[in-house]
Amino acid sequence: MLKTLRDITQAVAAAEDLQSALSLLVSQTKSAMETQCCSIYILEEQELVLSATDGLDPRAVGRVKMPMSQGLVGLVAEREEPVNLADAQQHPRFKLFTEVDEEDFRAFLAVPIIFQKLILGVLVVQQADARQFSEAEEAFLMTLAAQLAVAVREQRKKAEVKSAPDKCLYTGTSAASGVVIAHAMVLGGEIALDQQLHQTQDIETELQALSQALDACRNTLSALSQRFDGENEKEVQSIFSALLLLLDDTSLGGEYVREIQAGWTAISAVSRVSLRYIDHFLKMQDPYMQERATDIRDLGQRVLRELIEPQKMQLELDVPVILVTKEATATMLAEFPQHKLVGIVTEQGGVNSHAAILARAFGVPAVIGVEGILNAGIDGKQLILNANRGQVLISPTPTLISEYRSLISAEKALQKRYAAELSQPATTLDERRIHLYLNAGLLSSLASEIAEGADGIGLYRTEIPFMLQTRFPSEAEQVEVYRQVLDAAVGRPVVMRTLDVGGDKPLSYLPITEENPFLGWRGIRLSLDHPELFLVQLRAMLNASGGRDQLHILLPMVCCLDEIDQAIAYLEQAYLEVKQDVHPDLQRPKLGIMLEVPALLFQLEEVAKRVDFISVGSNDLTQYLLAVDRNNPRVSTLYDCYHPGILRALKQARLACKHYRLPISVCGELAGEAIGVLLLVAMGYTQLSMNQGSLAKINYLIRRVSYSDLSAILNEALSLSNGAEVRQLLTQYLKDNELDEFL
Numbered sequence: 001m002l003k004t005l006r007d008i009t010q011a012v013a014a015a016e017d018l019q020s021a022l023s024l025l026v027s028q029t030k031s032a033m034e035t036q037c038c039s040i041y042i043l044e045e046q047e048l049v050l051s052a053t054d055g056l057d058p059r060a061v062g063r064v065k066m067p068m069s070q071g072l073v074g075l076v077a078e079r080e081e082p083v084n085l086a087d088a089q090q091h092p093r094f095k096l097f098t099e100v101d102e103e104d105f106r107a108f109l110a111v112p113i114i115f116q117k118l119i120l121g122v123l124v125v126q127q128a129d130a131r132q133f134s135e136a137e138e139a140f141l142m143t144l145a146a147q148l149a150v151a152v153r154e155q156r157k158k159a160e161v162k163s164a165p166d167k168c169l170y171t172g173t174s175a176a177s178g179v180v181i182a183h184a185m186v187l188g189g190e191i192a193l194d195q196q197l198h199q200t201q202d203i204e205t206e207l208q209a210l211s212q213a214l215d216a217c218r219n220t221l222s223a224l225s226q227r228f229d230g231e232n233e234k235e236v237q238s239i240f241s242a243l244l245l246l247l248d249d250t251s252l253g254g255e256y257v258r259e260i261q262a263g264w265t266a267i268s269a270v271s272r273v274s275l276r277y278i279d280h281f282l283k284m285q286d287p288y289m290q291e292r293a294t295d296i297r298d299l300g301q302r303v304l305r306e307l308i309e310p311q312k313m314q315l316e317l318d319v320p321v322i323l324v325t326k327e328a329t330a331t332m333l334a335e336f337p338q339h340k341l342v343g344i345v346t347e348q349g350g351v352n353s354h355a356a357i358l359a360r361a362f363g364v365p366a367v368i369g370v371e372g373i374l375n376a377g378i379d380g381k382q383l384i385l386n387a388n389r390g391q392v393l394i395s396p397t398p399t400l401i402s403e404y405r406s407l408i409s410a411e412k413a414l415q416k417r418y419a420a421e422l423s424q425p426a427t428t429l430d431e432r433r434i435h436l437y438l439n440a441g442l443l444s445s446l447a448s449e450i451a452e453g454a455d456g457i458g459l460y461r462t463e464i465p466f467m468l469q470t471r472f473p474s475e476a477e478q479v480e481v482y483r484q485v486l487d488a489a490v491g492r493p494v495v496m497r498t499l500d501v502g503g504d505k506p507l508s509y510l511p512i513t514e515e516n517p518f519l520g521w522r523g524i525r526l527s528l529d530h531p532e533l534f535l536v537q538l539r540a541m542l543n544a545s546g547g548r549d550q551l552h553i554l555l556p557m558v559c560c561l562d563e564i565d566q567a568i569a570y571l572e573q574a575y576l577e578v579k580q581d582v583h584p585d586l587q588r589p590k591l592g593i594m595l596e597v598p599a600l601l602f603q604l605e606e607v608a609k610r611v612d613f614i615s616v617g618s619n620d621l622t623q624y625l626l627a628v629d630r631n632n633p634r635v636s637t638l639y640d641c642y643h644p645g646i647l648r649a650l651k652q653a654r655l656a657c658k659h660y661r662l663p664i665s666v667c668g669e670l671a672g673e674a675i676g677v678l679l680l681v682a683m684g685y686t687q688l689s690m691n692q693g694s695l696a697k698i699n700y701l702i703r704r705v706s707y708s709d710l711s712a713i714l715n716e717a718l719s720l721s722n723g724a725e726v727r728q729l730l731t732q733y734l735k736d737n738e739l740d741e742f743l
């Protein structure tokens, strides 16, 4: 049974086009259920259209249509539940369509096909004799319909793109605001290494193609490596230097050549060598060596891309591009020359995924969840990316371009206006001072002029430099990085978070395979299990902070008091070591924890006895309070920081901290959003940490609102039934105060 279900679903998913998918579906279902007729009706513009049949008159396909209010098929769609009738013709909703030839059928079983609450169509089986389909048959058809929903929807999406090749507007969700006009660069994901391999007689031509591809790769890698050198990003640079070495004649470069000399095409040679070495490294015992397989795959992909799509890599270096890809990774974003990456469009990903957070840190407009964009054939085409509205416009007309250019100038003028006030404190109209800090991860996003305007660095995500390495950075390397972070905010507090890997932040050199990574080996759990790594990191932070009084250390993902106690013991050990060995005058850093795991909301009294401050990680706190994966597009509409339950938790945390005299800040994305800031200020939060793109804007906003007005509307917000209503209430407040520009 399971196999039959899987076979049908897979056949539908793999079909060439929608029509063949539906034809396969009806014929395979008919035979699996040993019935005389199976048909599918697809909902198109509010009408159910007979789209494939095995048993009815095939000439009726596409011609028989009915609104949901008509016929038995309409009834199934309307009620969103199955209808199982021994004799359909006796039912008051039975409607005879003479063109389909169904007079002979009496037994009728139909189930709706539903994807994320939306009816896609109705699947029907029929039989001549008047008999009730069994419960088992009904259950089978329902299971099949549920499994099919995704495949049918995917096929429909493909068909829509094909039938409207000139579709010029795509929409998604805004992950980082802004408007930009540039050409698209589609990175279509992995090139299959095990695709058909070909032999050749023309060895010279293939060697020449390989040599050109290798040269182009070398140029790209050296340019990337130098760029990061220029910006003191040694950790990123080392990735590219390692790949460059692998291209040498004495390494993989030479292996590629030997394969061509043995008669393989250049593409086949690169694929064969990559596959061989990936396999070889994966079989090794040592996890570090196993991970070298990733470098070999990465390099193979680069060379193949040069062989298959040579212009693409040139584009990467020569002109600013909007990156269009399935799902952007942190490494992919970091790898781009930053001023050449002017926009990001992805088919997948969540608004609070780490790639989205990086996009905001770079100040690059990003729209995510744009369905069908990878099939739209837009590589190299001009795009307008209006991330303020979540829109992607393809090959816009000159008039549209000039309109958007004016919009971009207006936006720039606005940013300039915000920036002009950044040197003034964020104080509300009724004199409540709010301290604004910066969230950072890459050194290059800590431009000194930006850090100047902040009251300090409220969250330095140390895992980001770790993610860009090919091995754990040494203590000396870490000291160097942390010193630069402290330098970027001289005389002001800097909150450095200890390694928060796991979840959606993998380290290529510490692969973690888990069923449920967000509930697994993350953050402090991993650090406490690896004291040797944790101590190195703590020592590096303390070492870098010698002679300064800025360092605050923050522990991520804490879920119980024991973890705090253990971390305090390690911190003390590291402190004594550094004090004795390097800095005799070393001051003890302030220690804090992230409030991300809901249980700690109820233990703040005990937390306050142990640490100096806490910082609310609203991104994770939301995902754990709502039990919604922050990266999963299927449940993204449920991931809502404005859910009144979340807001009450935030208010409760603030009140408890006030009571226990425990300083509290917010460093999740909520603290960088206009409406989020209004609510947090209303709750009494006075320390907010946000990405650099939000800093000036939020400063400007705070200077124009009144704390007492906001506190007055807070209770109303907390009593509303959902996040949309909360947003609406605060939107009205902004409008009433002529602050619509923040919407």
Ligand code: PEP
Binding pocket: 357, 459, 461, 500, 596, 616, 617, 618, 619, 620, 621, 667, 668, 669
């Ligand atoms: C958070 O969870 O809100 C947070 C700031 O941490 P991160 O986004 O890095 O998980």
Ligand code: MG
Binding pocket: 596, 617, 619, 620
């Ligand atoms: Mg977090």
